[in-house]
Amino acid sequence: MIASVLLQGTDGLRAQAEIFNEIFSVFLGLGTLIGVIVVSYMLWNAYKYRDDGSEPKESFDPPVLGELPTGKGGPKAKKLFLSFGLSAIVVISLVVYAYGLLLVVEQGPDAPGVESADMEVDVVGYQFGWEFQYPNGVTTQNTLYVPEDSAIELRVTSRDVWHTFGVTDLRIKSDAIPGDYSETWFTTDGEDLASGEERTHQIECFELCGSGHSYMTGEIVVMDDQDFNTWYDEQAAALENESDGSGAATNGTDSGNGMENATNAMTAQGVEA
Amino acid sequence: MSELPPKTSLRRWFVTTNHKDVGILYTITALFFLIMGGMLALLIRFQLWEPGAQFLSEIAYNEAVTTHGLVMVFWFLSPFGFGFANYFVPLQIGADDLAFPRLNALSYWMYALSGILLGISYFQGGTLSTGWTMYAPLNVPMYTPSLGSTGAILALAMFVIGITASTINFLTTIHHSRAEGMGLMDMPLFTWSILATVYMMLFAFAALLAVALILLSDRILGSIYFSATEGGALLWGHLFWFFGHPEVYIVFFPALGVMLELFQSFSGNRLVGRKWVIIAICLISIQSFLVWTHHMFLTTINLEVKTLMMATSIGISLPFDLVVFSLIYTLIKGRIKFTTPFLFAFGALLLFIVGGITGVFLGAIVLDYEFRGTYWVVAHFHYVMFGGATALFGGIYYWFPKMSGKMYDEFLGKVHFVIFFIGFNAVYFSMFLAWETPRRVFEYDPAFQPMHQFGTIGAVVLGLSFFIMFYNFAKSYVSGPDAPDNPWEYTRTAEWAVSSPPPLENWGGRPSYASGKLEFVSEALTPSDDHDGPAAATDGGHGEGHGDDHIESYPYWDKHASHASIWPFALSLATGIFFFGLSGVSSSIDITTADTLFGTGITVSNPVYPVFTALGLLGIIWTAVKWGLEDFYAPPMEIAERWPFEGVEKVKLGMWFFLASDVIVFGAFISAAVFIRVAAGWYTWEPLTDSLPGLINTFVLLTSSFTVILALVYARRKSRKGLIAYLSATILLGLTFLSIKMWEWHHEIYDVGVTLTQNSHGDPVQATIYYVTTGLHGLHVVIGLLIAGFLLVRAWNGAYQEDPRPVEYFGLYWHFVDIVWVILFPLFYLF
Numbered sequence A: 001m002i003a004s005v006l007l008q009g010t011d012g013l014r015a016q017a018e019i020f021n022e023i024f025s026v027f028l029g030l031g032t033l034i035g036v037i038v039v040s041y042m043l044w045n046a047y048k049y050r051d052d053g054s055e056p057k058e059s060f061d062p063p064v065l066g067e068l069p070t071g072k073g074g075p076k077a078k079k080l081f082l083s084f085g086l087s088a089i090v091v092i093s094l095v096v097y098a099y100g101l102l103l104v105v106e107q108g109p110d111a112p113g114v115e116s117a118d119m120e121v122d123v124v125g126y127q128f129g130w131e132f133q134y135p136n137g138v139t140t141q142n143t144l145y146v147p148e149d150s151a152i153e154l155r156v157t158s159r160d161v162w163h164t165f166g167v168t169d170l171r172i173k174s175d176a177i178p179g180d181y182s183e184t185w186f187t188t189d190g191e192d193l194a195s196g197e198e199r200t201h202q203i204e205c206f207e208l209c210g211s212g213h214s215y216m217t218g219e220i221v222v223m224d225d226q227d228f229n230t231w232y233d234e235q236a237a238a239l240e241n242e243s244d245g246s247g248a249a250t251n252g253t254d255s256g257n258g259m260e261n262a263t264n265a266m267t268a269q270g271v272e273a
Numbered sequence B: 001m002s003e004l005p006p007k008t009s010l011r012r013w014f015v016t017t018n019h020k021d022v023g024i025l026y027t028i029t030a031l032f033f034l035i036m037g038g039m040l041a042l043l044i045r046f047q048l049w050e051p052g053a054q055f056l057s058e059i060a061y062n063e064a065v066t067t068h069g070l071v072m073v074f075w076f077l078s079p080f081g082f083g084f085a086n087y088f089v090p091l092q093i094g095a096d097d098l099a100f101p102r103l104n105a106l107s108y109w110m111y112a113l114s115g116i117l118l119g120i121s122y123f124q125g126g127t128l129s130t131g132w133t134m135y136a137p138l139n140v141p142m143y144t145p146s147l148g149s150t151g152a153i154l155a156l157a158m159f160v161i162g163i164t165a166s167t168i169n170f171l172t173t174i175h176h177s178r179a180e181g182m183g184l185m186d187m188p189l190f191t192w193s194i195l196a197t198v199y200m201m202l203f204a205f206a207a208l209l210a211v212a213l214i215l216l217s218d219r220i221l222g223s224i225y226f227s228a229t230e231g232g233a234l235l236w237g238h239l240f241w242f243f244g245h246p247e248v249y250i251v252f253f254p255a256l257g258v259m260l261e262l263f264q265s266f267s268g269n270r271l272v273g274r275k276w277v278i279i280a281i282c283l284i285s286i287q288s289f290l291v292w293t294h295h296m297f298l299t300t301i302n303l304e305v306k307t308l309m310m311a312t313s314i315g316i317s318l319p320f321d322l323v324v325f326s327l328i329y330t331l332i333k334g335r336i337k338f339t340t341p342f343l344f345a346f347g348a349l350l351l352f353i354v355g356g357i358t359g360v361f362l363g364a365i366v367l368d369y370e371f372r373g374t375y376w377v378v379a380h381f382h383y384v385m386f387g388g389a390t391a392l393f394g395g396i397y398y399w400f401p402k403m404s405g406k407m408y409d410e411f412l413g414k415v416h417f418v419i420f421f422i423g424f425n426a427v428y429f430s431m432f433l434a435w436e437t438p439r440r441v442f443e444y445d446p447a448f449q450p451m452h453q454f455g456t457i458g459a460v461v462l463g464l465s466f467f468i469m470f471y472n473f474a475k476s477y478v479s480g481p482d483a484p485d486n487p488w489e490y491t492r493t494a495e496w497a498v499s500s501p502p503p504l505e506n507w508g509g510r511p512s513y514a515s516g517k518l519e520f521v522s523e524a525l526t527p528s529d530d531h532d533g534p535a536a537a538t539d540g541g542h543g544e545g546h547g548d549d550h551i552e553s554y555p556y557w558d559k560h561a562s563h564a565s566i567w568p569f570a571l572s573l574a575t576g577i578f579f580f581g582l583s584g585v586s587s588s589i590d591i592t593t594a595d596t597l598f599g600t601g602i603t604v605s606n607p608v609y610p611v612f613t614a615l616g617l618l619g620i621i622w623t624a625v626k627w628g629l630e631d632f633y634a635p636p637m638e639i640a641e642r643w644p645f646e647g648v649e650k651v652k653l654g655m656w657f658f659l660a661s662d663v664i665v666f667g668a669f670i671s672a673a674v675f676i677r678v679a680a681g682w683y684t685w686e687p688l689t690d691s692l693p694g695l696i697n698t699f700v701l702l703t704s705s706f707t708v709i710l711a712l713v714y715a716r717r718k719s720r721k722g723l724i725a726y727l728s729a730t731i732l733l734g735l736t737f738l739s740i741k742m743w744e745w746h747h748e749i750y751d752v753g754v755t756l757t758q759n760s761h762g763d764p765v766q767a768t769i770y771y772v773t774t775g776l777h778g779l780h781v782v783i784g785l786l787i788a789g790f791l792l793v794r795a796w797n798g799a800y801q802e803d804p805r806p807v808e809y810f811g812l813y814w815h816f817v818d819i820v821w822v823i824l825f826p827l828f829y830l831f
Ligand SMILES: [Cu+2]
Pocket: A163, A164, A205, A206, A207, A208, A209, A210, A212, A213, A214, A216
């Protein structure tokens, strides 16, 4: 069910997917354990103390109608505080543990001791697609091309409504809010790609953004280093030609206003041009 | 005042103000909305049968998702809990009725009619399609232009007005009408959970009201709060979730209260660690306002705030742990009777444990980053909110004998539980298994198709199980055996000490816990044995609010409590008509601006909506006046526990609660202004207007605060002339304030060029904030003047000589409006 994830982080940078999987398995293991214990304890006691029609024990002292409520002290209250104390310890250690790993995720490629990001890309969500703006001015629609073995930083925003950019495979997600840039990052480490080979990850939108929300998908394409450089330079050159020629630097991309049909948004555009 | 017709008469249900009748109305209406929300849920589930299904169109799917959420959260869950609260809180604390019976009926009718408005919105070009969270800027007309979208938000606003009235009513009742000997800590836990709920509601729903008003201003007047790129979208997130997180507990607490009652009633044990459970409930209520940004961890909120909110969010699970353990330990050494009500309460706790544990996952930010917007969240909150509501179904079986006077069929009840429980887990546990699916999407990874299909089958099963319940209740009501007063062996609370169903005025004698247990004192205030009448009254003994003040002309033992009034229904109907009109008014009127006010052209393209708006507004004023003049008597309890508000009279206490919620409304508007200004760069804005008119207005309003005090002083001295003179002075000062305001706006629009959406000095959103915030304050002044006018007319006719309290209550409101201005003045005129 969980698709293949990037588990290796070179350069001392742990991928978000790896951190997520670690915390998730700790929480899932502990949560299941506690859940099973509590639920079985509850069911067992409910069974044990069911009213089976036998004579009540002498110590049984049911409340009477109209009495002012009094709580019960005694051994049960002690038990209550003991279990409460235990649960507090579990919860607080989980917070501390999860917080340590949060700092890793938050710093990402900016953390000391790791190589800084190899590329920064601006991601602009719109109804209904994603635009990627590369440092050299090239833009693509719905497909993000990245080189392998690198750390990529994304600055995510929106040009219309609130979207959420997310890639389940990579365990990354970031809100795309108009007027605001939120950041996330990922690494493209993994099995070496030969020239011509690609690895893809699906992009989905995680915030209801209008009628085409269900179809607001895209792809991250991880390429061989050389292939990527060739592609990147070609795009830059094409961009230059175009701006020389017509003055309009749209790089043959459909800037989004022509997306009447949401399914169109599924196909990468402007790249093969 | 009219007599209350018998239960068989349809008229009774439109005029009744009795808390038990209103409770039944709430319960039945809420079940109706359960069916409506359930149908919408099934539409969603059918769409998920296969990836990319075209069962519904894209927009229809989004509408179903939105209204399913809105209906279930607002129109089903809370009102279902409040049906019980209406019926049983007065009984549990030994009161005759809620503090303000007409206000209670008003709350119900606002609720019921707002639901009809929501239904109508489907036929106004399609309803809202933004999801129930209504994120900005998808919620502005540029992206959701249908009239129905506006209609749905107006319906929500109307619902919130009803909730606010209800909140004030319950707070006043619980603090003012507890039977002798029942301290706050002695209250039954269902009542306790309702008290905590209404405190949260008072503040949370005020924030929702504010955010809905701002949105309506964007949608109807054309202001630009939420489309502003200077933090508009984030502003929505903050304000909505400031409401939204407490809302989770607001819908859960009534269910928790039912669980706490039922675990005791069916195990024969008293609650373990009762005091600590109450403390935990109070802690949760406070803490619930300090965790809202956990819904926004993926925005640009900085790490420090995230860390803090992560700690508070995970920390809020601790008091819940205590409550859960207390419930479990209460069962030990008991004699547990597995009746239908207990099965539902027990099942609810099981489901809540799953919901709680999966919620802790969401508190860890790294996990939340990934879970955000997926079915993990959907599954989790259904386990919490619907899992909690499971206990409410236990509640309806538990109290059905009391409310209807008939026993239900135990076998059918158990069958309902088993099918319900299986269906529930089939739907929502399958969501955990398919959690990587994004929310509100119907084109999903085919790998999850079996899980979603399984969930859909579960949903059908879950839905059908309710028809067993409806059949059971219908059959039992018609031909079931009569219910005894107390069908359950180990109950403690007072509703079981009266007949099933209870008599109209609840008690034979005055309930008292002075001896430590419930007794009915027969020195009740009847004509025969209490001739001292008013002299013995400790609390004024008469009147509730302006309009009821003239009852002092009766010796009060001649007065019977009133139980019928048509005006709550009429006022709600007028409000509904007004809101319906508002939903289409901006699209049926074209205003062309010109250089002068008189050059403004107004063309009405479609008279329907403007006519409804005008009729509704007139109706509101007319019914409000009729309400004020009606002779309606709700006797205050002569002997009651009132800690911590012993010295405070009933209506004044209600007024305080109202003002507390209004503080939050203005607080939200002011926060919005500050938030957007910070996002835009605080020092890039200069005041839009000259400070002089604002300064003069400050003096005018402050002076009017003195005149209103003098009006009260003269009313107390029984000087009709003085009262009339100072009320008139207050009104004149208020009118002066409004005139200066009008002049200022006119000057800004036609001389300076600052309109709602344009700003010749800079940022257009600054102009929006200026007009809307000062406009809201102006609206408060207008309402104040209308009330003052009402008082003046009545004072002219000689009222308030004996009982000047209405003047005092008006004064409280008027001072509040003045204080708000003192805060707005520096914000908009100086800095
Ligand atoms: Cu979307």
